[in-house]
Amino acid sequence: MREVHHFIGGKAVTGKSGRFGDIYNPNTGEVQARVALATQAELAGAVEAAKAALPGWAGTNPQRRARVMFEFKRLVEANMNELAHLLSSEHGKVIADSKGDIQRGLDVVEFACGVPHLLKGEYTEGAGPGIDVFSMRQALGVCAGITPFNFPAMIPCWMSAVAVACGNTFILKPSEKDPSVPMRLAELMLEAGAPAGVLNVVNGDKVAVDAILSHPDIKAVSFVGSSDIAQYVYATGTAHGKRVQAMGGAKNHGIIMPDANMEQAVKDIVGAAYGSAGERCMALPVAVPVGKKTADEFVERMTAEAQKLKIGISTDNDAHYGPVVSAQHKAKIESYIQMGVDEGAKLVLDGRGHSLQGHEKGFFIGPSLFDHVKPGMKSYHEEIFGPVLQVIRAETLEEAAALPSNHQYGNGCAIFTSNGRAAREFAAQVNVGMVGINVPIPVPVAYHTFGGWKRSAFGDTNQHGPEGIKFWTKIKTVTQRWPEGDVGDQAFVIPTMG
Incomplete structure (x- = not known):
């Protein structure tokens, strides 16, 4: 029987927990494969791979990161039929819906290709005498996404594409019901030129989720699922000092x-x-x-x-x-x-x-x-x-x-x-x-932002679009001056209005 394990540090890694979940073919009701369920130690191994890749990737200029995203988009498009059939075989949605699932993910990948512009900061010349102020957006570090079964291509792309384009490294924990497409996406990201360890996939259940929420080196977590679990993810993740966005249920x-x-x-x-x-x-x-x-x-x-x-x-x-x-x-x-x-x-x-x-x-x-x-x-x-x-x-x-x-x-x-x-x-x-x-499903286009209110979302930042850039980065503001000659007794004075 086919087995799905993990993708860590740019290669397939066999699970060591001895625990597996069944992957069904919804069309027949039969078990077609099984997926390894990670331990806390296996999640920690993925974090170490992501940490090792972080300095080089965060230090890569945004234009070169964008080129990787362009190539990733091309590769996904080239493999659309394979991915759609794989997705449908585990989820059950018809092929046309599976292709739509993948395409809506690619829309966000396409948005992420504009990251050189999206990361531009602000600049004020002459905020004080000889003083300029500017801001920059920088990567958070190792980040993670926990995704649901219903969109096994779109939502992983919504999270990982923006996070990775911003210079973060990423750990994806997809649904154990249909994990094969996320695994394939990670392989294509590596093929597109992302260094090993930039995008990792750890399959698992609540053990893996709790390991993500408690690991001190994971700086931000994005989640989509039911509202009760979303509330748990938000409360647990923020209690461990993480930035968290957790999207829950709906009744539209x-x-x-x-x-x-x-x-x-x-x-x-x-x-x-x-x-x-x-x-x-x-x-x-x-x-x-x-x-x-x-x-x-x-x-x-x-x-x-x-x-x-x-x-x-x-x-x-x-x-x-x-x-x-x-x-x-x-x-x-x-x-x-x-x-x-x-x-x-x-x-x-x-x-x-x-x-x-x-x-x-x-x-x-x-x-x-x-x-x-x-x-x-x-x-x-x-x-x-x-x-x-x-x-x-x-x-x-x-x-x-x-x-x-x-x-x-x-x-x-x-x-x-x-x-x-x-x-x-x-x-x-x-x-x-x-x-x-007069639009029945008002999912915004990729360059706007997705998010609900009340028990449909926990956290104050939405997914993709400009809000996604904000979520996956931290802002740094620099105040600078370059005095000329001997400044003598002239001390720096904080600029004031008027």
Whole structure:
């Protein structure tokens, strides 16, 4: 059976813990490989490799680091098909979604190629008599990223590309459910010209996570996962003196106004709710039609549209989405569907029990649709993370907007309308971090920044874009003067205003 171990110091390293996790093929339900789970000592070995590479890499000028990123981008693009099939074989998402996963990661790599400009500091000439002041951004040191199963290419690139381009060395701890693509990305980074030890991959579970959070030589940690774990990572990492950004769960809402283009809204929301089997933190699992007429039409059209979706194996080019990642996750999603029924919501479409001929043991779930969901229901309060769309009816825009504003999560939301003023006011006032106006999944482009509010994010710095540069660097400010001749008794005086 194939085994996945670690990538440390520019080479494959066999795990020594004797502990392994199973890697499934979600299409068949069978174990296809196993992954080594690192010890604290193995994580420490990766830190030593990263520390050894740090002085040379941080001392490499930004333009040369950018050239490595350009080459890394080229190599990933050249290996796109291989990476997409590998990703789909472990995650279960269809090939088109896997290629999108990789491309959204490459968008951030492309942004990181501009690091020579992005690291430029500020300069003030004549801040005082003969005194100039300037600032510079410098690497933090050894950094780490802990990434989830749902985007095994995109999120590792979001973290590592910016961190490495800024001159840091990096340790990636990917999800043990689908670790092969992160391993391959590390190999390609080495091939692109990054010195050995610049990008390391340590596979593992909570033992590896806790080792990262407590290691004194790791200066910053980025995390994406569930909110409870995000809160733990943030609290533990900061308690050990680290800079931490920890992105958590979501419950994104799509508000459909009476003046919305209903045909377009339905097509957008069916993709946002059910695409990638709903395993996206920016999925849209809650629809909020405003007014009874709007709600009745939306539910009728959405029911018909969802029934057209084809669920298939990840290599089926005609499939809209594939299986979920594991049997445990499938059971969890189905338990939430039963919870919604027990709470009194109307189950319009039931995706439980979906079976694919020839793949009866695969982790497939059909699209589920609930109507008449109420804000007090636990199934609405919590993140389901599957192909389940819940409809909450509202009478007014104010009532609709209060739902995402008051929810425990604040990742994103969307409004569908033809009224520019209503959209503008909604975007300004809603209490979430990312807003889409007639855009169902408002993930910002790479040169902006990604991050939610409330229990969707812990820490005060977002991912990628200018915020990413800030997170992965520290600023140093220099005040200088060059006195001429004999200064005699002239002492330095701190410049003052006026």
